[in-house]
Amino acid sequence: MPASQRQHILLSDQETANILKIRIEKLYRVCKFFDDKADDEWDLIEGEHFEWVRKDVRKRQFYEAGAVALAKYLQEVETQGFFASLMDEVLEAFTHRRKRIRRHLVRRQVSIEFSSLDDVSLTSDLVFLGRPKIIRILRTNGKGLNASIKRIQDNDSLEGQEQLKPGKHFDVIENNQYWSQVGIVSLAQDMSQNHGRRSRASRKAWTDTVFEEIEEAIQEQRKYLESADSRIKKAMEKAKRLADNVCQVSLKRRTASQPFDLHVHHLFDRSSRPDLADVLDNLLVMHAEIHQGFHRWHGSESCEPKDLIEYLFHAEGGKFETERSTKNLDALVIKLEKLQSFFENHYNMP
Known part of the structure; x- marks a missing residue:
């Protein structure tokens, strides 16, 4: 899509049909008429009036200019009485939509x-x-x-x-x-x-x-x-329930004979990314020793998923010597890298 067009928000086919007060089947019949008649005044131009969603089945999204062209056709060619005031109604609908x-x-x-x-x-x-x-x-x-x-x-x-x-x-x-x-x-x-x-x-x-x-x-x-404190507390409690007493880093299970503490770590820390503080994907349940070790190693600066990856490789390598733990580390790193890539330049909207 040309940069000049990106400022114009596209309408779905159903939204276009609703604005034109016709059924979606009729919308596509009119589009077919426009497409089939290459030598008349009625034309729909890709990039100006519409964009393809699926060209193989002729499914489209429309710019306002395309909806206006369709409205002009309906007003001038179709039944005059029903569509006589259509153009004014379409322009008013655009005003409210914008x-x-x-x-x-x-x-x-x-x-x-x-x-x-x-x-x-x-x-x-x-x-x-x-x-x-x-x-x-x-x-x-x-x-x-x-x-x-x-x-x-x-x-x-x-x-x-x-x-x-x-x-x-x-x-x-x-x-x-x-x-x-x-x-x-x-x-x-x-x-x-x-x-x-x-x-x-x-x-x-x-x-x-x-x-x-x-x-x-x-x-x-x-x-x-x-309301942040309450939301974050509930999210952390839920993360612990889902972990079911297992450290998601080492896969070590907390039992009566091994009653270690489980901490919830914010991958993007709370102070720099409060928008992610109650997002489950941003929470990782881990053995208290791993959590405390990471923060001693990283210091007081804000942290991100990439920092935990570095820590696991450089300071906790001994925990990933078995085949099971190695596979878990590989899967965890993939998850953290995806989280880093998605959220580092994208803010989660409340």
């Missing part, structure tokens, strides 16, 4: 910014986020953020926005600028009203959505963080 998608994207961006608790500060009623996080949420840059701040602070008319106040809209922590959800609302409102002509429509749509969604989105993240 707004819904933007809402999810704003909430996803907030969730990503909370996946690392660096540059996050909580008070009794506000959540302050560091300046880089604010820039990403608002999809702006330092220059744009500074311009917005200046506009708000310079506007002292009765009709203007409330001026930005320390402790309410922003704060300075260790010489770094932080903004609360109240402050982000003010910035988004200003940016919606003061976009340049070139980017006005798309930028205004985004900042409008930030203005509408940001307070609730941040409050949801705060609730999620505040």
Whole structure:
């Protein structure tokens, strides 16, 4: 798919049929008509109007331009009375759809910014986020953020926005600028009203959505963080139950005659990846001696699955001398490498 098209979200065939108010069978009959008639005005172009899902059975996904082309055909060629207002209805459906998608994207961006608790500060009623996080949420840059701040602070008319106040809209922590959800609302409102002509429509749509969604989105993240201890404890208890008294590293079983402690290790540690703290795939149940040995060997830095692999090879090799233990180590390393590859650049959304 060309890079220029990736910004346009595809519609499934069923979603397209629903928007056009027809059955999916009729949708594909119209597509077949478009495909069979190469010498008329009706055409569907791959990459512009649709993309193939399975070309062998002619299954497709559609861009909005493709749905519009189909709507024009239905309105102009099919029964005039039934489809007379179809185009207006389709365009209205697109408006609602785009707004819904933007809402999810704003909430996803907030969730990503909370996946690392660096540059996050909580008070009794506000959540302050560091300046880089604010820039990403608002999809702006330092220059744009500074311009917005200046506009708000310079506007002292009765009709203007409330001026930005320390402790309410922003704060300075260790010489770094932080903004609360109240402050982000003010910035988004200003940016919606003061976009340049070139980017006005798309930028205004985004900042409008930030203005509408940001307070609730941040409050949801705060609730999620505040419930973290309970969720993590339940996940760790479940991991131990599933391990059934067996160390998942050495395969040694805890019994009455060998009553060692079992610890739950976070492969991506809790402080650097709180988004994975209650994810079962990120938890490994192991003999307390192995767990304590790893942290003595690794030190106080944040850890990842690749660090445990290094430790097992370099410090615990003696535990993997039998055929059974060697096979378990091989399987464990494959699992850890997959986890490392999947999650190191991908945040788990709560």
